[in-house]
Amino acid sequence: MTFTTEETSDFDTSMYYIPKPLDLPISTEKQSLSSPQPKMTAAEEEEDFIKNNYVAKTLLAIPELPAITWSNWYTQIDWVKVIVLYSEPFIGIYGVFTTRFVWQTTVFAIVYGLLTGLAITAGYHRLFAHRAYQASLLLRYILVTLGAGAMQGSVKWWARGHRAHHRYTDTDLDPYSAHRGLFHSHIGWLMFISNRNCADTDTADLDNDKTVQWQFKYLTVLNIFMGYIVPVFICGLGWNDYRGGYFFAGALRLFLIHHATFCVNSLAHYLGDAPFDDRHTPRDHFITALVTLGEGYHNFHHEFPSDYRNALEWYQYDPTKWAIWLFEKLGLATNLKRFSKNEIQKGRYGMMQKALNRFGKTIVWPKDNAMLPIISFEEYQELASKDDGRQLILISGFVHDVSNFIDTHPGGRALLKSRIGKDATVAFHGGVQNHSTAAHNTLAMMRVAICKYGGEVEHLKKRLGHDFTPTPILT
Template sequence: MPNRGALFTFLHRIRWFNLAVLTITPAIGLHGLRSTPLRSYTLAWAAMYYVISMLGYHRLWSHRSYNASRPLQYLLVLMGASAVQGSVYWWARGHRSHHRYTDTPLDPYNAKRGLLYSHIGWMLIKPSVKPGTADISDLKKNEVVQWQHRWYFVIIIVVGYALPAIVAGIIWGDWWGGFYYAGMWRITFVHHSVFSINSLAHYLGETPFDDKKSARDHFVSALLTMGEGYHNFHHQFPMDYRNAVKWYQFDPTKWFIAGCAALRIASHLRVFPQNEVNKAELAMKLKKLRVVQDNIQWPAQAEDLPVVSWESFRKEAQERPLLVVSGFIHDVGDFLDQHPGGRSLIRSHTSKDATAAFCGGVYEHSNAAHNLLSMMRVGVLHGGVEHVDGIAPGERLKIVDKNRSRRRQQAGTY
């Protein structure tokens, strides 16, 4: 009985309609491959209709990233319905929940549950936890959205399945090719391309704007979905009508929206302040550089070195080659035979303040020379003598973790 009960519960959780659409559609397409040759006109029509299907719901109704005129709204609900992925009302509600609760159990396609689940599993199995709440009051009031939701199944029969065959059949006589290739295969490819945004674009790619959440910029997904694959930017700045902000990035949806604005059928295109975009991008670059910085050996700081009087310095320099540059005492013994100018040049400045000579009096040393010399510090001269900037060039732009500094202060380490 327990096994039968578990089986009954599992069967009850299956979304049978979704399972039918996601299996029968490609199965019919496979039959078409065997029975109907693919003609060049039909392939071109299928590709064009694929693009049309991709330019539907997302940026207008999930994120209100621009305003659309009534005619454009009707066009978009028809274009989006051709993808056969649910009505605007259902789809946008789930997507808003995904953004609000990303990577949590309340996320309807939570990437933390695995690649298969986020790609297609969430479509096939009812979740044990309901998706988190999202404000959809605007969708409830929108007449176009409610019209499409009410007539959704009629609309998808027309624009999803019938129209591809009708266009191919009337214009070049390929009724079955239009049905199989521009219909069934197009829908199948649209499904899995869009699903890749929920799956691959949360696993593969770059995080140039934020790595707090799993969303990533993934070029292949962007190529397949008309620009939606720049998912890291999108999750950081969801109200922006763009997904790609670099001139060379592939985002036809952005170009389509901008084109509609030029035709005055779209307006109020929302763009996140560029200063904040730059700030986010810089933060991620600095974070990567911080990893590089933490793997570099840096010179000892003044507070970590002994303070030595001039007399003690002079006495110690009789036993080993020490010299002073910018208030720091350096032991140059290991470098005597490596110095390009020879041992005698360094020897002539040991037990002395060589600041002037090192900083242009004899030769204007390179940044690399300053960096190397700083690694030879063994002490700080009490009171200093001649002083030029004591910060080595390699440290001048060193990234400082304020949280780490604060913790050190609280611990009383300095």
């Protein structure tokens, strides 16, 4: 695990996870890191792959569910989840059109929605699923209690599924794999009965957490009490709006929180870019962050999951990160984990390099040196003196055919003509004009040969300070 803690003052270059070197002599002999493997048949290779690949082995051991047809579709649906999830929008919409708006209820619904939402993002997600920080016993009880008010199952169930999602991202063991479509990753995975549990996912820490076990034991009571009774009675006893408390602070709030959380599984794997790694589907986007209380910088999160931040930059929207920071200032949280900046920069560098490589493939480059003939300086002079229409100039050890360029040379035809058959290295590198990078790149496209030993005036180029210019010195 490569992370540092908030208490460490320097995150720029220090890497605290580098091990101490072994006190052993370094061998100067070249060694192969892999031993030769015996040749296998295709069938043996497939068998060996399955034996050593947990995902493939597990999938083979799981019986396939029957295909969904018109005659059996109702047996494949998790009716409890479907009724709960699909009744919420209808109840909420009915309440909007039949219930008067009370500003106190509106404010409370927003505040209570933020609190129960943060209990999921800061509690279920970053604390319990990823252990991105340590929380006091009081804070843990607050988070599991408010989290029950979001009605998203128990901490243990939620975190177990989420750990499986990270461990098996985009495979068939990922509970909400984006490769199975936007609908499946958003809500479909909850609607249909699965024949797979969360595979090999370690939840021993949650089994030993008394706050998690307390919530699991009283989950149904906590769901009803925090999900509906609390908002109804606060709005009712506070300003006599029991109905608004049920429809707005209860049903409509739950509908919005549920789908905001679902967007982390769906939208965050479709919308945005991948500044740290593009091998998997997670993406970073401000809109997703806005919808999910800061969980939208998902590419960063999947690369550095135990970092308490989702948004790396201070200006990126991540209220969950700010809430955890506030918990620390209040003495309720400690050991806020942050990955080393050096490791984060490696991810950025890798993606920038990929982008450069893709861009480079759109460019026509000069011929590789290995594709050019090698001639002596005397042979170059002889070729240049022939009356065959070629105009050959030697610059920096390369022979260039400037026949198609001489008439458009910005410095004039005469200047190039006077260097035909000569070494024009010094003139090109500042003796007459210190040419631009674009001129260097254009000239390189005209290479037709390499001059053995570089030419006659390499020492003059060095005297003018241009010895850094790459020149082939071949023997």
